[in-house]
Amino acid sequence: MASKKKTGVIVGVLITLLVLAAVTGILIWLFVIKGRESAATISMKRVPAQRVYSGHMKLDNVPYNQNLEDPTSTEFQKLADDLEEILKSNYKQVEFLSKYYTTSVVTAFSEGVLAYYWTQFDIPAADLEILPEFSEERVLEVLWNGIREQGKRSGQSLHISQVTASRTDPRMARNPRADYECFFRLEANTLAQSFQSPGFPDQYPAQSRCQWQIRAPEQNAISVRFSHFHIEDDCSDDFVSIYDSLSPDESQAITHKCGQRPPSNPLEVVSSSNIMLINLITDSAVQRPGFSAEYSIIPLTTSKSCGGVLSDAQGNFSSPHYPSFYPPALDCKWTIEVPAGKQVRVKFTMFRMKEPRVDVRVCHKDYIEVMGTKYCGEMSSLALTSTTSSLAVMFHSDESFTDKGFQAQYNAYDPSNREWFLSGVYI
Known part of the structure; x- marks a missing residue:
């Protein structure tokens, strides 16, 4: 009897050991082998990233030459090479950017003299965590600080007084000196x-x-x-x-x-x-x-002509070049004046000033301003009335993103004519 009991204990211990071994094996497979496979899968999904920044540099001590418009000219190539070397040397002085710096390309020149460029950084899949640190502000700060330091050195042949940089879709980074078909x-x-x-x-x-x-x-x-x-x-x-x-x-x-x-x-x-x-x-x-x-x-x-005094009893006015998109960087003011005792009614029959990432409650980029209130975005109908015989309508466009703008009608009305007043739509 004691022998059978002893045998049962041994069998129980063996079964327990086998179960523990099986559980251990499963855990090892889950957390080690399977974990490695998952990590490998994640790694395979991580792909290298590119960051491209483009902008312009203003050169104060370079006379403009028509040959600078031709990428095959000696003048273009010499000045572009010098500027590309300046861009490279500035980015290479900062360890964070130097590690991922790939190239800089000067693409064009215009009167001023403005030199247009782009710079590319390549970030391997293993370093994608640093992408948030690649901000426009940081890239521009490094470039501008380096350019200012270079400007203090004696013998510096190029004086750069202004530089811009903004993040750019890498697909739009083109080299005019390369053999492109398009x-x-x-x-x-x-x-x-x-x-x-x-x-x-x-x-x-x-x-x-x-x-x-x-x-x-x-x-x-x-x-x-x-x-x-x-x-x-x-x-x-x-x-x-x-x-x-x-x-x-x-x-x-x-x-x-x-x-x-x-x-x-x-x-x-x-x-x-x-x-x-x-x-x-x-x-x-x-x-x-x-x-x-x-x-x-x-x-x-002609392109920047806008605004003025409108003194007829009724008429029309619109944003510059309507129905074309209005140009960037414009400020216009129309002053509508009607006879004393009358007031002004303005109805915008078309109103579209839409821009990415603009809060229409603030209108901090392109807008119409009437009686201290700014209007932007897109509206199917907008009608405004003055409280006096004069009304100023101001239009502003900043340097980026334009739209169709507006078309408006105005007329004088007698505020004592209650029936006429109620026939309109007012905001």
Whole structure:
């Protein structure tokens, strides 16, 4: 009996040991082997990242030369090489940026002298945690501090008095000195000229990276009208970006567009000066016809003409170049004056000043201001009335992102005519 009991105890111990061994094996598999597999899977999903920043530098001691507009000229290449070396040396002096710095490219020059550039940093998958530290502010601070220090040294041949930098879609970083099939330099004049996306009117190719630099003589702005515009609907894949600059600097973006526009409502934009940059990016598996556009010049005296005194009993006024997009960097003021005893009624029949990341309750970028209140965004109807015989309407556009603007009607009315007053819509 004692022998059987002893045998039972031994069997129980063995079973317990076997169970513990099995549990241990499962735990090892879950936390070690499976954990390694999961980590490997996560690692496989982590892909390297790029950060590109673009902007311009103002050169105070360089005389402007027309040859600087040609990337194949000796003048362009010499000055571009010098500036690219300055950019590289500044970023290389800071360990954090030096580790990921790849290249800097000067893409164009314009009167001033302004040099347009972009800089690329490549971050490996293992270091993606540092991405939040790659801010525009930090990159610009490093660059500007380095340039100021260099400026203090004797013998520094280039004096840079201004520099900008903003984060840029890497797909728009183009090198005009490289052998690209889709890079164009256009010269605008009084006669309308045309350009098209590759493949138009059939289909543009997938993975297109096209860029058009447009220039005009000094004291002129550039007008571009897209008579046909049909891009894939998803703006994250395929889009056209237009800049009031020769650099894809978001702080000087005029607009980003995709989708289809009917010929009755064409996309029309106007620059604030004699330069403009247009990019076409196509990444989707769906190809569309693309676009056809015409470009020409507008004298700056005309393009920036707006505002004034309106003294007729009724009339119309609109944002500059309506129904085209209004230019960036404008301030206009209309003063409407009607006979004493009358008041002013203004009705905006079209009102659109939409911009990314703008709170319409604040209107800190583009806006109409009437009687101390700012209006922006998009409104189907807006009607305002004065309390006196005079009403000031102010319009402001900043340096980035424009829209169709507004069209308005005004008229004088007698406030004692209660029936007429109640027939309108007022805000």
